[in-house]
Amino acid sequence: MRLPLSVILYSVKEGLSEVPEEAEKTFFYGRPSFYREETPAEGLILYEGTERVPVERADARSVWLCGWGSVGAFAGERLPGRGSVFLLKEGYSMGWACNCLHQLFDRWEQWERETQQMVIRRAPLGEYLEAASRLSGKPLSVMNREYRLVALSSGWNELEKAGLEVRAVGERLPVEVVNVFKTDPLYLQVAERREPFLYPSNVALPVQVLCTNLFYGDIYCARVVMFEYGEEIHPWDFYLMEKLTEYLELVYMAGDELPGEVRKAGDFLQRLLDGESLKRSELLELYALEGWKAEDQYQLVVLQVSDQDIANRTLEYFRYELMKEFPYCLTAEREERIVMVLNLARASAAPGSFRQDFALFIREGNFRAGYSNLFHGLEQLEVYYRQAGIALRYGSRNNEMIWQHFFDHHALDYFLDKGSEEIPxxxxxxxxxxxxxxxxxxxxxxxxxxxxxxxxxxxxxxxxxxxxxxxxxxxxxxxxxxxxxxxxxxxxxxxxxxxxxxxxxxxxxxxxx
Missing domain, CATH: 1.10.10.2840 (PucR C-terminal helix-turn-helix domain)
Structure with missing residues (x-):
């Protein structure tokens, strides 16, 4: 795991002779390593030499943490094109600094492992907030777009001491609080923010908060809120909220808290895959919900998952990961496989290359993919689902080492098999x-x-x-x-x-x- 420089320096702040007011936000570093002449001077480097730091061998992003007496002349300065150098105070050993840094990485990596396990076992939202609260030292909540609290961490009740009217999970915010929000121009401005943002305290909110919005495609679903209570909000809390949001969006989309129009699109998709004929008004509603058109070109993909995916119940996780990575698709779970309906017109207009990115997704997940023929409109979706399944079955049988299989490559084999089903x-x-x-x-x-x-x-x-x-x-x-x-x-x-x-x-x- 890689962490922002701000949290790395904060973990050894006590022992630094000088700490910058604001550390570099765009660079991230892995665990520290001791300097060796034979290795490149990259990343987070620990140095105990008595001579001047050999910064001429360092790249622009390297960070040097030096023992007392090593490089006092360069402590805390940014060396143009050669990295940053920080000096430990007298009485603080390199062993102490190394221990602090590894404990820091241990805590963050443990949080990430716990959170990933929560996704697999479909833990409730409150557990995610609880783990993040332990790491940050601050209470968190999730509020949906109807101003209802859908998850809280255990430190939530303490906010009553700060003057906040505490509500339980399932309850909506007080009317007077919502009235303040709806008339606040800033509140309206942050509604579509994709990155974490600070929202200042006001008459309805006695403490400053750090927020991130949860989205399903382009639809705003909920807001994650970290309260500046018990401990101040630090620069690295922005990074934590970004990471937390990645997981919460997956979990939120898999739960019952999705906006009605999102759940409706999923219901329409399941009915089409069942072979049901939707009314014209329902088809038009489905197109409108996704921003699609009947004349757009589509393709259906069936993903064969591994036995490990089935045993660990990760299909739902990957379904929503797909919709997050490729927002021009809809997914469903069917017969222990993932079904993906692609709008190729939207995919061609999106940045990057879908085919390359999707091929990488398949390989990394150890999936096999079967593709239907291209089609227009979603009325015959169940037929194209069978096409993709046939492609997957025949392709895997002919060559199990190939990751992707297309129906038109195997249609003749299927035709011949069907022709000899009843007669030898x-x-x-x-x-x-x-x-x-x-x-x-x-x-x-x-x-x-x-x-x-x-x-x-x-x-x-x-x-x-x-x-x-x-x-x-x-x-x-x-x-x-x-x-x-x-x-x-x-x-x-x-x-x-x-x-x-x-x-x-x-x-x-x-x-x-």
Whole structure:
């Protein structure tokens, strides 16, 4: 895990000879390492040498934490293009600093592990807030867009001492508080903010708060609030709120707190996948909810998950991760697989490359994907769901090492399998092939192969003779013999198509044996 410099310096603030008022916000660092001449001077570096810090070997983002007496002349200064150097005060050892830093990383990594486990076991929102509250030292809450409190951390009741009217989970904010918010121009300005923001104290809110908004696509759903109580809000709390929001958006979307229009879109999708015909008004409502159009081009994808995903119940997590990563899609869970409906018109207008980003998502998650043919409108969604499932089944059977499979690559195999479901392939094949096989067996000829190559070459006699290594006259003799034995008319397209499919069916049956 990588942490902002502000929280790293704060963890050893007691022992620093000088601390900057505001640390660099855009750089993040992993666990510290001791300086070695043979390794690049990158990241967070611990240095105990008595000579001047070799900053000429450092990159612009490196941070040097130096023992007492190492580099007093450079302590706390930003060295242009060569990183930052900070000096420990006398009496503070490098061992002390190293211990403080590793404890800091331990706490944050433990919080991240706990939060990830909460996602897997579908923990209630309150547990997420409780874990974040332990890390930050401040109470948190989640309020939906109807001003109802849907989750609280345990420190919430303490806010009553600061003058805040405390409400329980499920209750709405007091009327006088909402009246203040609705007339506050700042409150309206932050409604669509995607990044964490500070909201100052006022007559309805006795303490300053740090907030992040939760969204489903472009729809505002709820607000996470951290109260400046018990401990001040620090720069790294912005980073914590960003990380927390990533998890809460996934959990929030999977719960019952989604706005009605979002749940409605999911219900419409499930009904379509069930093969139900929606009313025209319902289809139009679905398009309107997602900002889609009937004439847009769509594709349906079925993701085959691993046994570990099923055992750990991570399908729902990845469903909402997909909708967050690719906001031009809708997802559902069906038959222990993830179904994804893509609006390709919206995808082509989005930044980046969907195909590349989605391929990376599949590989990292160890998924397999089956794609339907492209289509317009969502009326026949259940048919395209079956197409994607067929692509996944046939593609995985033919080559399990390939990650993505397309229906049009396997439609012919499916067609041939269906053609021999009730009647064995030998009896489904054209009678001409049986006649030629029997003649070849008795006379040691190659009429069966000759006809096949002739049809594969689209009745091009010159190319067929070349591929068979025979004279053109020999080929014409063989074709005449084939016509006499089978009465096959080379002008009848439907019959030739049947013969060609019969060759393919015979090959498949031979491979199975």
């Amino acid at each position: 392939p030998e009896q489904m094949c054209a009678s001409e092939l049986q006649v030629l096989l029997e003649y070849d067996r008795r006379n040691h000829t190659e009429l069966y192969r000759t006809l096949r190559v002739y049809l594969e070459n689209r009745q091009n006699a010159v190319k067929t003779a070349k591929d068979l290594y025979i004279q053109r006259g020999t080929l014409l003799y063989r074709l005449a013999r084939i016509q006499k034995l089978t009465r096959l008319d080379f002008e009848k397209y439907e019959r030739l198509l049947y013969v060609g499919l019969s060759y393919l069916m015979a090959d498949r049956e031979k491979d199975r044996r």
